[in-house]
Amino acid sequence: VVMTQSPLSLPVTLGQPASISCRSSQGLVNSDGNTYLTWFQQRPGQSPRRLIYQVSNRDSGVPDRFSGSGSGTDFTLKISRVEAEDVGIYYCMQGTRWPGTFGQGTKVEI
Amino acid sequence: EVQLVESGGGLVQPGGSLRLSCVASGFTFSGRWMSWLRQAPGQGLEWVANIKRDGTEQYYVDSVKGRFTISRDNAKNTMYLQMDSLRVEDTAVYYCVRGGLYDGDHWGQGTLVTVSS
Numbered sequence: 001v002v003m004t005q006s007p008l009s010l011p012v013t014l015g016q017p018a019s020i021s022c023r024s025s026q027g028l029v030n031s032d033g034n035t036y037l038t039w040f041q042q043r044p045g046q047s048p049r050r051l052i053y054q055v056s057n058r059d060s061g062v063p064d065r066f067s068g069s070g071s072g073t074d075f076t077l078k079i080s081r082v083e084a085e086d087v088g089i090y091y092c093m094q095g096t097r098w099p100g101t102f103g104q105g106t107k108v109e110i
Numbered sequence: 111e112v113q114l115v116e117s118g119g120g121l122v123q124p125g126g127s128l129r130l131s132c133v134a135s136g137f138t139f140s141g142r143w144m145s146w147l148r149q150a151p152g153q154g155l156e157w158v159a160n161i162k163r164d165g166t167e168q169y170y171v172d173s174v175k176g177r178f179t180i181s182r183d184n185a186k187n188t189m190y191l192q193m194d195s196l197r198v199e200d201t202a203v204y205y206c207v208r209g210g211l212y213d214g215d216h217w218g219q220g221t222l223v224t225v226s227s
Contacts, residue, residue: 036212040155047205047217048155059215091155095211099171100157 001026001094005103012086012108018079020106022092027072029096036095039068039077042105043088051090052077084110112136112216114206119221122196130191130221132206140164140184143210146191148202149220156202159191160210174200196225 002025012018028035039052050059052068055075065080079086089105118130132144145160159170159180168180179192189206203220 030212034212038214047219049217050215053213053215093155095214098169098211100211100214102155102157105154 001028001097001101003092003094003101003103005090005092005106008104008106010106010108012079012082012110014084014110015081018082018086018108020077020090020092020108022070022075022077022103024073024075024094026097028094029072035071037068037070037075038093038095039066040091040093041086041088042091043085046088048091079108082108082110112208114208114216114218116204116206116218116221119204119223121224121226123227124196124198124225126196126225127192127194128196128223130193130204130206130223132189132191132218134187134189134206134208137208139182139187142208143213144182144189145207145210145214146180146189147205147207147214147217148200148223149205150199150202153202157211158204161189193223196223198225201225 004023006021035055037055040048041051042048051062056068067078069076089107091105092103113135115133146158161168161180165182177195182189203222205220206218207214208216
């Protein structure tokens with residue numbers, strides 16, 4: 001499954017919203033009825049951190065300015081008001097079919 | 111607090127071998143699938159292998175099949191990745207991840223493997 005993100009570079013303004021798109025080459029609904037689309041954040045020099053799982057479920061400790069949505073083959077990560085700590089690379093990943101595959105990453109910079 | 115600590119990376123010549131380890135703490139290790147992922151320098155992320163809770167099932171990405179072996183010792187809360195016949199293109203930071211495809215969440219800090227002559 002090929003995951004395609006856009007844009008690959010996203011200049012943002014502090015306090016303004018931002019949005020990242022992720023498209024899959026195949027539908028991501030699993031045989032168990034769940035859609036295993038995950039969003040990760042990788043800050044400079046750090047390991048990836050999971051933000052959102054199963055399309056729209058925010059992980060514990062993740063600020064509520066982050067939200068995920070979508071279905072089928074089209075998914076979106078939104079940041080309602082960008083803060084300085086949000087700088088980094090964001091990856092979508094499908095876990096519905098082995099092997100899990102990632103998008104190319106979207107670099108968010110102020 | 112969940113902690114995953116990788117070790118065993120280093121510089122190795124093409125065709126050589128390395129064994130990575132991941133020591134887990136802060137959760138019930140035997141109750142979770144575990145995975146290895148990697149990130150080549152300046153590149154994106156790639157799933158390498160994962161292993162079932164009791165070690166009875168393992169899955170590998172095609173590029174490492176027959177060369178890498180994932181295993182675990184639940185008594186030691188440790189997961190391993192035996193890497194043989196290493197290639198230049200295996201150069202990457204290798205991450206230990208709690209969970210599998212469906213529920214991978216916490217990542218370790220990574221260990222760098224460099225394959226070069």
